[in-house]
Amino acid sequence: MIEKRNHRSCECQRLRGIIREVGIPLRRLTDVVSGSPQQCLAWWSQQTNQIHINEKHFHNLATLIGISENELFDGTYDKNLARKRLFEDLKTLPERYLENQNSFLRNSAHIFKYMVLTRGQFFADQILTSMNLPPVIYQDADQAINLTYFADLLEILAKNGFSNDEMDMLGSILFLALQDTPLGIQFKNSESLFDVYSTLAANFNYFDTNFDYKNEFIGKKYILTTTLPLEQHRSLKRKSESLQRLMRYRNILLAWFPYLAGMSPLFPKTETIKVKDIYRVRYELTLDKEVRPPLQLLKN
């Protein structure tokens, strides 16, 4: 993760610098510089060079305060955030995710679980740390957060080896986090596609309030129109690729709600209208359509 380390003395000097900048108490040196308290203090007072500083120590520090290793090493990290994490609340969010906190971490808990299942805890923690989030952040999944977080998470996974098919998977596996919740059980008890999407229509606030949701049930059609005011999401407005990725994710997510009730997914017809600062998508689903094949493992 750290690209600019040329030699050990540089690493050692930089680690000391960060410890001073953030104000890490000496009693917590053992969390960063592996060793006994005596060894750590001897290293700090430069009485010994028994401890050789390397990438592992920056990783320890990054994990301790949930700040990207690269940003720590480069000195571009948010020092106030680092100090808040250390002395007040480890779960403090970076400024980037504080504006318009109209969504919840729980809506990405399935992505975190998928990362852990397929890449391991270390990878998942590294992804969070590189976004300046502490690995423990998902312990409070009801934490409010903004839409930029979701776009950033998808972007960083796309950059870290997730194929296009796997990116689509992330929108398809909501069951990993939702199936055992009261809302998940409500979906599970659905007897028809109409029940599934009626439950969704009645519960959009559980997911987020970034979008204006307009629901229409006309005959056998469910028409959902979502409107996102982009002026409230400036970072998304600037990065159209991130926005497109997020919208594709949402499209696939909408299709897979029936799976929570043991039904096949229903992919909507979509129409996108982008006018100035408004991003509007109209999804049309036909609720009586049977989708084949039924989902069960097929033999090779």
Added chain:
Amino acid sequence: MNIDFLLHDQNEFFRQYMAKHIKQKRLSLDYSVNDISSHLHISAQSYRKIESGQKKLNAEILNKLIDFLHLEENDLHNLVQISVIAQGNSFFKELNPNYPS
């Protein structure tokens, strides 16, 4: 642990997801390919085929993997569901005109 649900239909989607899970578990426990292949009494080459999703698992190997890598039943159930969904997406991507392009 009853492993029947894992042994039924090990299609390519299931094998790929199981392979990813086994690999990350092995790495998190800091085992080499040789460590684990010795434990399973199979060649390293044969084990690599499991970890790349090319080889189906029999009950004996699977039970040893569960034991050696501390695989959890709930995770394995989730992997089965994920592989069903991956297969579904692959199918719909090919045949459903509404699948996002």
